[in-house]
Amino acid sequence: MAYQMQRSHQFLSRFFLIAAALALTACESVQTTQGGAVGITRQQSMMLSAQEVDASAVKEYAQVLDEQKKKGALNQNAAQVRRVRAIADRLIPQTAAFRPDAVKWKWEVNIITSPEANAWCMPGGKIAVYTGLIEKLKITDDELAAVMGHEIAHALREHARERASEQAVTGSLISIGSSILGVGELGKQGAQYAYMGLVGLPNSRTHETEADRIGVELAARAGYDPRAAISLWQKMAQIGGSEPMKFMSTHPSREDRISDLTVYSQRVMPLYEQSKKTR
Known part of the structure; x- marks a missing residue:
C-alpha cells in the first residue's frame, strides 16, 4: 500500500509538471515592470488580458465601496482619510520608476472602518486601508508608507492577473488530463494539491517578496524611511497569532521576511537620503 501511494504521488507530480509546462506555452511571457534599484527582473506568464482584469477590479472595488458605505464604514474619520491619501x-x-504608465492610472484611496489590520490594492490602483491597521499598530507614516508601497507593488507587478492566468490554464489542463488519463476525482484532487504545493504557494510567496522589495523602494523614493518596513512586521508579529508551516504558507515566514527587508531597505537607503534633500 505504501509503495502504491508513493507511485501515485510520483505520477501526480509528473502529471502536474507536464500540465504546468503545457500551460506556460499557452501564456504570453511579459515583464510588467522595470527592475528598479531592487532588481525585480522575473518574467511572468499571462493568459488573461490586463484590460479584462482591470475591468473586473473596477466593478469589484465599486461594489466594496457601496457595501461599506451602506454599513456606515466608509471614510468615517476625515483625519485618517487625509493622512492616508497624503501618503498615497x-x-x-x-x-x-517601475512602470511609467502607472502614474496615469485612475487611482482611488479609501478607508474602511474594520478591526482587521489590513490593506490592499486592486489592479489599476484601487486602494483600501482598514482602520484596524492604523489603530492596532499605532502605525507611523513611514510604516504606513511601507504597507501601501507593498500593496501598490502587487498592482504594478499585476500579481492578481498572473495568479488568475495560472489558475485558469492549469485548472483546465488538470480537468482535461484527469479525464484522458482516467485518474478520476481522487486523482484530479491529488493533482490540484500537487499544483498548490509545488507551484501555487511558492509563487504566492514570490509575489509577496517582490512586493516587499518594490514597496521599500517606493517608500524610499517618496521620502519615507524604508527601514520602517522592519518595525512594521515586528509589530505585526506582536498582534498576530501562530504561523502556518513555512512550506504551506502563501507568505514568507516572519523571520525570512524581516531578514529580506533588512537587506533591501539598506539597498534603497541612498534613494531615501536623496529624497530627504529635495523635500
Missing part, C-alpha cells in the same frame, strides 16, 4: 499622493508618482 507621495507614493504614486514614484511608481514611474
Whole structure:
C-alpha cells in the first residue's frame, strides 16, 4: 500500500509538471515592470488580458465601496482619510520608476472602518486601508508608507492577473488530463494539491517578496524611511497569532521576511537620503 501511494504521488507530480509546462506555452511571457534599484527582473506568464482584469477590479472595488458605505464604514474619520491619501499622493508618482504608465492610472484611496489590520490594492490602483491597521499598530507614516508601497507593488507587478492566468490554464489542463488519463476525482484532487504545493504557494510567496522589495523602494523614493518596513512586521508579529508551516504558507515566514527587508531597505537607503534633500 505504501509503495502504491508513493507511485501515485510520483505520477501526480509528473502529471502536474507536464500540465504546468503545457500551460506556460499557452501564456504570453511579459515583464510588467522595470527592475528598479531592487532588481525585480522575473518574467511572468499571462493568459488573461490586463484590460479584462482591470475591468473586473473596477466593478469589484465599486461594489466594496457601496457595501461599506451602506454599513456606515466608509471614510468615517476625515483625519485618517487625509493622512492616508497624503501618503498615497507621495507614493504614486514614484511608481514611474517601475512602470511609467502607472502614474496615469485612475487611482482611488479609501478607508474602511474594520478591526482587521489590513490593506490592499486592486489592479489599476484601487486602494483600501482598514482602520484596524492604523489603530492596532499605532502605525507611523513611514510604516504606513511601507504597507501601501507593498500593496501598490502587487498592482504594478499585476500579481492578481498572473495568479488568475495560472489558475485558469492549469485548472483546465488538470480537468482535461484527469479525464484522458482516467485518474478520476481522487486523482484530479491529488493533482490540484500537487499544483498548490509545488507551484501555487511558492509563487504566492514570490509575489509577496517582490512586493516587499518594490514597496521599500517606493517608500524610499517618496521620502519615507524604508527601514520602517522592519518595525512594521515586528509589530505585526506582536498582534498576530501562530504561523502556518513555512512550506504551506502563501507568505514568507516572519523571520525570512524581516531578514529580506533588512537587506533591501539598506539597498534603497541612498534613494531615501536623496529624497530627504529635495523635500
